[in-house]
Amino acid sequence: MAPDATRARSPVRGKPALKPLPRPGRVTINDVADAAGLSKGTVSRALNGYSDIAAGTQLRVKRLADRLGYRPLAQAQAIRTGRVRALALILNTGNADMHRPFLADFLDGISRAASDENWTLTVATADGLQDETATMARLIDERKADGFILPRALWRDPRVELCLEREVPFILYGRTRDTEGCAWFDIAGEAAIEAAVTRLAEAGHKDIGFLNGSREYTFAHLRYAAFTDATAACGFTPNPAWIREGVTDEASGAELGAEILAEQGGPSAVVCALDVAAIGLYDAARRAGRRIGHDLAVISYDGLPQGAALTPPLTTYSVDNRLAGKSLASLLIRRVRGEPVEDLRELAQATLIARVSDLAPATGGATERSALTQKQTQKRSLGGL
Amino acid sequence: MAPDATRARSPVRGKPALKPLPRPGRVTINDVADAAGLSKGTVSRALNGYSDIAAGTQLRVKRLADRLGYRPLAQAQAIRTGRVRALALILNTGNADMHRPFLADFLDGISRAASDENWTLTVATADGLQDETATMARLIDERKADGFILPRALWRDPRVELCLEREVPFILYGRTRDTEGCAWFDIAGEAAIEAAVTRLAEAGHKDIGFLNGSREYTFAHLRYAAFTDATAACGFTPNPAWIREGVTDEASGAELGAEILAEQGGPSAVVCALDVAAIGLYDAARRAGRRIGHDLAVISYDGLPQGAALTPPLTTYSVDNRLAGKSLASLLIRRVRGEPVEDLRELAQATLIARVSDLAPATGGATERSALTQKQTQKRSLGGL
DNA sequence: CTCCTTGCCGAAACCGGTTTCGGTGTCGAT
DNA sequence: ATCGACACCGAAACCGGTTTCGGCAAGGAG
Numbered sequence A, B: 001m002a003p004d005a006t007r008a009r010s011p012v013r014g015k016p017a018l019k020p021l022p023r024p025g026r027v028t029i030n031d032v033a034d035a036a037g038l039s040k041g042t043v044s045r046a047l048n049g050y051s052d053i054a055a056g057t058q059l060r061v062k063r064l065a066d067r068l069g070y071r072p073l074a075q076a077q078a079i080r081t082g083r084v085r086a087l088a089l090i091l092n093t094g095n096a097d098m099h100r101p102f103l104a105d106f107l108d109g110i111s112r113a114a115s116d117e118n119w120t121l122t123v124a125t126a127d128g129l130q131d132e133t134a135t136m137a138r139l140i141d142e143r144k145a146d147g148f149i150l151p152r153a154l155w156r157d158p159r160v161e162l163c164l165e166r167e168v169p170f171i172l173y174g175r176t177r178d179t180e181g182c183a184w185f186d187i188a189g190e191a192a193i194e195a196a197v198t199r200l201a202e203a204g205h206k207d208i209g210f211l212n213g214s215r216e217y218t219f220a221h222l223r224y225a226a227f228t229d230a231t232a233a234c235g236f237t238p239n240p241a242w243i244r245e246g247v248t249d250e251a252s253g254a255e256l257g258a259e260i261l262a263e264q265g266g267p268s269a270v271v272c273a274l275d276v277a278a279i280g281l282y283d284a285a286r287r288a289g290r291r292i293g294h295d296l297a298v299i300s301y302d303g304l305p306q307g308a309a310l311t312p313p314l315t316t317y318s319v320d321n322r323l324a325g326k327s328l329a330s331l332l333i334r335r336v337r338g339e340p341v342e343d344l345r346e347l348a349q350a351t352l353i354a355r356v357s358d359l360a361p362a363t364g365g366a367t368e369r370s371a372l373t374q375k376q377t378q379k380r381s382l383g384g385l
Numbered sequence C: 001c002t003c004c005t006t007g008c009c010g011a012a013a014c015c016g017g018t019t020t021c022g023g024t025g026t027c028g029a030t
Numbered sequence D: 001a002t003c004g005a006c007a008c009c010g011a012a013a014c015c016g017g018t019t020t021c022g023g024c025a026a027g028g029a030g
Helices: A005-009 A029-036 A040-047 A055-068 A074-081 A093-116 A129-141 A158-166 A189-202 A218-233 A250-262 A275-288 A321-336 A366-383 B005-009 B029-036 B040-047 B055-068 B074-081 B093-116 B129-141 B158-166 B189-202 B218-233 B250-262 B275-288 B321-336 B366-383
Strands: A086-092 A120-126 A147-150 A170-173 A183-187 A208-213 A243-247 A269-272 A297-302 A315-318 A345-348 A351-353 B086-092 B120-126 B147-150 B170-173 B184-187 B208-213 B243-247 B269-272 B297-302 B315-318 B345-348 B351-353
Touching: A029 A040, A029 A055, A040 A055, A074 B074, A086 A093, A086 A129, A086 A321, A086 B093, A093 A120, A093 A321, A093 B086, A093 B093, A093 B120, A120 A129, A120 B093, A129 A158, A147 A158, A147 A321, A158 A170, A170 A321, A183 A189, A183 A321, A189 A208, A189 A218, A189 A269, A189 A297, A189 A315, A208 A218, A208 A250, A208 A275, A218 A243, A243 A250, A243 A275, A250 A269, A250 A275, A269 A275, A275 A297, A321 A345, B029 B040, B029 B055, B040 B055, B086 B093, B086 B129, B086 B321, B093 B120, B093 B321, B120 B129, B129 B158, B147 B158, B147 B321, B158 B170, B170 B321, B184 B189, B184 B321, B189 B208, B189 B218, B189 B269, B189 B297, B189 B315, B208 B218, B208 B250, B208 B275, B218 B243, B243 B250, B243 B275, B250 B269, B250 B275, B269 B275, B275 B297, B321 B345
Parallel strands: A086 A120, A086 A147, A147 A170, A170 A183, A183 A345, A208 A243, A208 A269, A269 A297, A297 A315, B086 B120, B086 B147, B147 B170, B170 B184, B184 B345, B208 B243, B208 B269, B269 B297, B297 B315
Antiparallel strands: A120 B120, A315 A351, B315 B351
16 A cells, blocks of 8 residues: 555544535634734624614725625534524425425425525425434534424324424414414415315306315314305305315325216316316326216316316316515524414415316306317417416 | 513614524434433534444433423534534426326425435425526525535536536436436336337337437437437438427427428328327327327427326336435435545336337228227226326 | 554544624713 | 713623643553
8 A cells, every 4th residue: 555645644543534614715703804904803793783883894894804704604603693594494305296286386485485585495304204204303402503494284294293393484384273383375266266166156156165184284173164165155065975084195086086087976076175186187087988067167276287187177266386485484583583373374275277177167068068168178278378 | 552561671773674583492412412421522422423422322312302302403513513404495486287197296206305304305496507507696695505416418408507616416307418426316218218219119110200308409410310329320310301309398399399280191100209209299190280299209208297277198218206205315425425526326217108009000002901990999098107 | 671653542623613701992861 | 070871892701512632640661
């Protein structure tokens, strides 16, 4: 073996095998202080807007720091302040199904809102709830993040309990059973479900079915209530046999959808609480010989891009995931900065993407029906999407 | 306004409006040192495996720290060592098209490999290359990450230049024109293209077209070379009129695919360098009255899940994005730890998902052709996917 | 028995910031 | 002229680790 001159000459003794890596050339707060002819404490306070620094000095220091390209080292600040200017998001791959389509938009929304405030986003993945809380605990212990974005709020959410107990800021995407102490952002899926029912009722439908998500999630509770409320408001009570809950993916959507269609004189319309349920329902309808948009009306919720590619194109309420990410990030940052949770709750609306799957008439013979839908279909497919 | 007793009594003067937040109850290295009856320096060296600490002491300290639940504060270490144990990934939403389907798997791979070493992943998004390098610069300046994962390697990549110049570790997903000084991981797309050509040639095809990606990316160069090499090896030269490059999404795939099909006596088979190109080609073929799998063979590359839902199901070479993420993360961590780039280059293989889009015969009349493909189609669709 | 290693650990400096505390200088009021 | 009150800033402690350096004790060589 060739003698390693640098190592042999090195006076260090017990160092483990890791390069030193003293990154050079950074401009520190001391450099700014020297250049300004002030002490580093004064510079720090000036930069952070303390009121006991003269306004003129403050401005001068800020300009100087800017000109010198000074950027405070996040971790150096963190050690004293306890804040790293980082948000954490944990993706649960156990039920990643839903993540896929809008993940990029969602991340983009978060990341941009964070960047605007000079914060960053750290993401981790976990497999199952237990793994998820464990991962959160690790991030908390190492102070790798100042707060958490908790997507897909559960009816009873252990992640919330963890955050509450450890007193670490968080924000829910969705609501939970008891929102005491919680900041949250959500899309009013329940309003969309009500609108869907009303829309179908106005078209004459009375026999409306409902494919709901899993009660594990809060949204399923809200949307179920919205469905029964809306039908009641429209003056009829839904047939319980046409209601199925617990859809989690396309397969279960197809299965439960088939059950509804197999019921005695199935519904003339079905409201789906999730697009994957609708996609499954398309499959079930094909098998059952029902033609969506012709003798079965379908309105769904989520706005997955795939909906446009279905035949017939799916009418659905679309959620803006980029906006959701953006809102969640801003709210969480405000939370970390100390604003009370009561001020940090926002509800946004879904927007209808009217395509053609909901255009089946409530009654009438096959000939009349096809003539009618034909016309509507043409009109819609121009405006839709 | 109610008098705020705590604020009035507070002796602090120039504090800006930000809660103090002195997170309590953490067990620090001092606690461990006290409990062990050692100095904190000794504990630190014991924990980090310095050789000048007695083996027995080392073990004792490690066990004690573990029992006490001690976790070193990442940023406190970072301030001295210069390492935060964090990887950075920047998603470019400018051309995010391709990201969507496998993003979740990719992130999961990275995140898990990072977690295994107690590292974390910070992600940011950018719109366009300029924004991307600017974001990287910010992360570097603030030392928010120790290294970068650079997805979608460009033929000439400014991100690489930035990293090289600033001497910050990075790893490419894909190769670049000149890999001097670069660590990289890649899937051998070129091998897949060669295999695709060979497969078609063995089935009798000689009139093979090629839909390539944009030359902006290195993979397009490699796959183009692979295509010409493979055809030459099979003993024929491809018709240049049947080759189109620059596909970036489904729309451009459809457009360029249509051009190929419109050529004088179009090809009997087309190799696509990306699945989105194939998806566009499906559209173009339908318009042109060609039936994929019957009078046009198609083999593609990427393994997007959508391929299975196409009619006919797409034969494609699938890349394991979770594995890619995992490999990239591990390699980058090793890089940060000081291993030379020459040791940090890995090439993995894509795996064929044989479905039915490639089963169109090279020659023969319509009757013979349909009888033949019918049989093969049945056999395949059982085994495929 | 001395001297020189070697093994092992404590003390203290250090990293780059933030925050506390006290000390000037100025000014108006007494 | 004296005495606060106030505005403004410097000095130093501090955060939680890592790393350097020196010192003590044990052991082997001379």
